[in-house]
Amino acid sequence: MIAQSLQYGALKIPYQVTFQSTISGKIAIHVLPTGMVRVDAPTSTSLAEIKQGVGKRAKWISGHLSKIHERGVHILTREYVSGESHLYLGRRHVLKVRTSQSEEPSVKLRQGRFEIVVAQQDPHEVHSLFSAWYRAKAGLVFAQRLDLVVAGMPWLTAVPRWRLLSMKRQWGSCSPTGVLSLNPHLIKAPPACIDYVLTHELCHLKHHNHGKQFYQLLDRQLPEWSSIKLRLDDMAEYLLS
Template sequence: MTKTIISGTTQFKYEELEEERKSFGLTVFPSGQVVFKTPKKAPTAERQAFLLKKYPWVQRQQQFFKQFRPKSQCFTSGSDVLYLGRRYQLIVNTGKEEKISFAGSTLIIGGEKNVQALLIAFMKARAERVFAERLQVCLKLFPDYVGEKFSLKIRQMKKRWGSYLKGGTIALNIDLIKAPKRCIDYVILHELCHHRHKAHNKDFFALLEQKCPHYKALKIELERKVLG
């Protein structure tokens, strides 16, 4: 449920989610959206007091993410294409057969009329292959998962890089193909930790730090390289 808190000059909107939990949780997404998770029985006064106390932090997070506003992809010759952390110059060969390939620091596409469709299909195919490879690499850090089955789904997501679904399925944002492999690994490791700990509690973060000691730096790098 979308709500607005107002106190003096303080005013911001947030999504409130009531859950079976013992403490409050607050998340600011790269889009600037604020999600507030609260115990179902928490009094309204306690909820508002928590939000007002956290408001300066919310502002800092929103300002931080404003640095990395997403840039729309251009599909004309000379524009940039981001792939696995590197920028490539897009070269469109008008009138050539429909194909796409890397050549040094360029990405060459034939068939000007279908440039957008070709590039999207190419990136999706690359994402399927690369994400599957990285999942296998990351699973080696979880020997206790041996024998369990995990699968991947690739989605367009606005609010998150990945999500752990039921039955060992991990959904990954297709835009992750723009990030370096170490950042892709961080997201996959994050979701694999949810196989053991569903909530973002201290046990979850202890496991994440064990499997990915530099996860905080990788999260910042991911935001900067893909959203910047």
């Protein structure tokens, strides 16, 4: 992946170029729901040709980005009140908020419904209680999935060190010393998407870049990874908000 940027008026729009041997002909420009711009180019294309192609679509790209921005502003105004729905492991569950002075604040997922008990009906309180619940679940579920995914990688002798880290635009990362960081928001995505992110980051333990060998390994470990990634990219804006 090569990082580039496009100057459009006063706006500097970063984008990432991925060379793919499987596509032929023209470059394909994708504006992802996260606001990331990705350019898929046939391996025979030069950077100059890519810059020219992206430049021609500058107006279209910036239009897309401002729409995403507007929608993002809309999505962020969640109220954390009864009737709202929230995701867990790819499933949507309706929220029921109850106030009680005598009970301990709690979050429970019962019969397909989130039941939250708070001292007072305050969206910030519900939000922080809920975030703590998601984080705790992420810790448990990621540990289980890591065990399973690592078991399918004979070249790994143990589960590497890992931690939860909230990130705005990334699901995971792998440090040069081999420590994985996993975004707790990923717990809202379907298990297949979680496994994809884990597999991707684990493959970085062998290849610390996105070179050819990295993708060969990823293809071997999870042949259907690219369709799962598209699914996750489509949900990203919603899950990360």
